[in-house]
Amino acid sequence: MCGIAGIYKIRGGNVPLNALEEMTNLLAHRGPDGRGIYFDDFIGLGHQRLAIIDIEGGAQPMSDMTGRFHLIFNGEIYNYRELRKGLEAKGHTFRTNSDTEVLLHCCMEYGERCPEKLNGMFAFAFWDKETHHLMLARDRSGIKPLFYAQVGDDFIFASEIKSLLAFPGYHREVNIDVISFYLAHYQSVMGEDTLFKGIKCLEPGCTMTVNSEKMRRKRYWILPIVPEGEKEDKGEDYYIQGVRDILRRSVERRMISDVPIGAYLSGGIDSSIVVALMAESSDAPVKTYAIGFPEDGFNEFYFSNQVASAWGTDHTQITIEEEDYFKTLIELIRFKDGPLSVPNEVPLYLMSKVLKESITVVLSGEGSDELFGGYGGIMRSPIDYLRSLPDSNVPKEHRRLLNKALVRMYGKNEFDSEIDHFLWVYSWMKPDDLRAVLNDEVAKQTRDFSNLRIFWQHRYNRLKGLDMYNKYLYLMESIHLQGLLGRLDATTMAASVEGRVPFTDVELLEFVSRIPWRYKLHWNSPMYENMCARLHAWEIAETLDTTKYILKRSFVDKVPPDVLFRKKYSFPVPLNKWFGKGLLSEFLAATRSELPDFLDRDGIINWVSRDASADKALKVWMLLNLVLWYNEYFVEAADMEKGLELAAVM
Structure with a gap:
């Protein structure tokens, strides 16, 4: 894991080395094990290295033997050994055992098609000195960040925004659209836009090519859009076996490392499954970590200790105080270059600082909820919209009870559209809140916050083949997950730790996208669907139904029952x-x-x-x-x- 930065003089000229060195130095926390600079008449590339694989041979920037091609890379390529064999068969020779050199040769061989071959997490820049052609790429889920901006004839890019802010000529200006997006959806990146005007985020699953003539972005992968009618139901046993096998392979891939590894163990189902699979693949006790507050009800130590005991892990339990929390808040804002999204980012960062004393790589459970349908109320909520429609099949004698339930939850019993319902469900600050706290000029610039509706409507319209339940799940996985992965990157890299995410493996993503909905959000009894007229979605969720049903069934023998079947709770902060x-x-x-x-x-x-x-x-x-x-x-x-x-x- 590393930090990368670069300056491309599109028209040629002297690369400002002082600026490049400053941009690179600002990323030292991402890679304290080594620093490298490359420059020529058009480009400067900077790299801060956190050594994980091939400690001696993976230094960057890395060049081929001719000196024509150059690479800086942040991340890990888990299938690099298989790729290397294929490249060797095509005549490529290697000087190191690193995944970096495999990626370099993969770019040389396949060009823009290279990212399609990769299983991993990555953000990289590949430079062809002969053609003055720059290619940037980012992994499918957006685990590793990459930001860019154009300042005059200079194209600049980096792993973190702070490096771009240090470039001479960039003028800081707040992006008001993203301010409202942050308050509504607790994310500081809105598509490709950031809180800083002119600074863009390369979106997940995209490449960008830059030369003297053009700048072109291309999407090389999207999460599969599979309508429910096109999913062949192969039966529960088939999906259980598939999830078990693929997730085991995913965890094993992410255990490849030349430095010590461990895992977060929150006490929830996702981290517990990861720990169980790690324990089965490890000869030594897995190092696990949990963090919480001393106040009653504000830690999950009881559950994390159950899993640690069941799998014999080398477990560390960390308690933090209010003073530690607020002292760390501004420190983490500086690392993240933005406001924190959720209160648990501070505990995650403090836990990363502790585990850095013993390990450098940590596995985490992000992505499971978005993949398997784990947000109970949100995932069940389309039932509220569908039952509110005048032509719904709700019996007349139940309509009055249903209307009461909807008013109890939403303050109303009807919605203008599906997107109106989604925005209510997924907005933390509703439009009335935004109007109260933001000034009139902001409301004017955002057309009374219609910018949020336009953003979501555009993405919703792409999903016309999906039913409402699968649309909500798709949006959570393709957009909400990016915020969680950004949180993981910021809180781990600030402590020079690499976070790996087994639930984002491309093999798993593509397999689960074809699992029918009823195996994700599952009614506990066939009769319950017709018995819940007096209840809204949040009263139904995880009481009459089971979230992440197929995942829980897949690991019922690996996770203690108290952990496997308890309701989902966000990390508690008092x-x-x-x-x-x-x-x-x-x-x-x-x-x-x-x-x-x-x-x-x-x-x-x-x-x-x-x-x-x-x-x-x-x-x-x-x-x-x-x-x-x-x-x-x-x-x-x-x-x-x-x-x-x-x-x-x-």
Whole structure:
């Protein structure tokens, strides 16, 4: 795992080496084991290395023997040994045992088709010195980040935004569209757009080619869109065996390493399955890690200890205090170059710092919920929309009870459209919240936040062949998961740790996409579907149905029952207790300075004063993050620039 940065002088000229070195140095936390620079008359490539495979031979930037082709690479290629055999058969020769050299030769042999051959997590830049052709690529799920911008005739790119901010000539400006997206959906990347205007994110499953004539982005892979009617039901036993075999292979691939490895063990089903499969493939006890708060109800140690005991792991349990949490908040914002998405990012980072003392690679359970349908209320919620339609098959005698249930959950019993329902379900801050906390100018720029609807509608329209349940699952996997993977990358790489994600293996993604819906979200009894007229989706979920049914059935013999069948809970953080003195006073005390122009101070005061629910505490936490990020990246950065200008004059 590494950090990469580059400057491409599209028209040629001297590469600003000082800028390249600064951009590269800012990524030192991603790779403290080595640093390398390459430059010629058109390009400069920088690399910070975290040595994982072939410790001695994998240094970068890496060049072929002729000096024509050059590569910088962040990630791991799990099928590099198989690829190497195929390339050797085509006449390629190798000097090292690294996956980096295999990737270099794969790019030389296949060009833009190279990423299609890869099973792994990656973001890389491949340079052809002879043709002045640059290719960037990112893995299918977006595990490894890659950002870019064009500043005049310079094309710049890096693993983290901070490197691009350091490039002379880039002018910082807030992207208002993404501000509203962050508050609504707790993600700081909206498609290819980031919180910084002009800085783009190369989307998952994409390549980008750049030369003096054009810049072209191409999607080499999309998550398969398989309508329910096209799925051949091969029976529960077939899917159980397939999931077990493929996930075992996925875990084994991700255990390839020349440095010590371990796993997060939260006490949930996903990390527990990963740990069980690791334990079966390991001769020594697996090193596992869990973290939580001392407050009652704010840790899952009981469940993680059950799994650790069942599989004989070398288990470390970490407890953090409120003081540790808030002290670390701004530190992690600086690493992430954006506001945190969810409160558990701080514990994940603190856990990464502890485990770095013993291991360098950690396996994690992200991707399972999005793949198998693990968000109970959201995944069951299409039933609410479909039953609300005038022509639904809800008996008249049940309609009154159903309407009460819908009003109880949504505050209304009908929706304008499917996308209207999805936005209600998937928005943390609803439009009324956004209107309260953001100023009128933001509402004007975003056309009263219709930018959010347009973003989702565009993606929803691509899924016309899918039923509503599968549309929701597809959006969670193709978009929501990116936020979780960004969280994993930020919280691990900040501590110089590599996070690996078995549930994102391409073989698993393509297999599970063809599993019928009833094996993902499964009614516990055939009669329950017709007995729930008085209940909304969140009252049904994980009571009358089972989420991730086929995954649980696949590993019923590997995971303790208390863990396997318990309801899903987000990582608990005691925000409400910490903000108990008063949400408003805590928020205003924490921000101290003037709020950013896009926030409405009076509106926030009125909005916070209305209630102090648990939901409101999390929303205030998001606003706090946004203010801390803005002050760090715009207010303090502007003060620093003014100081430098004054120093230059004196």
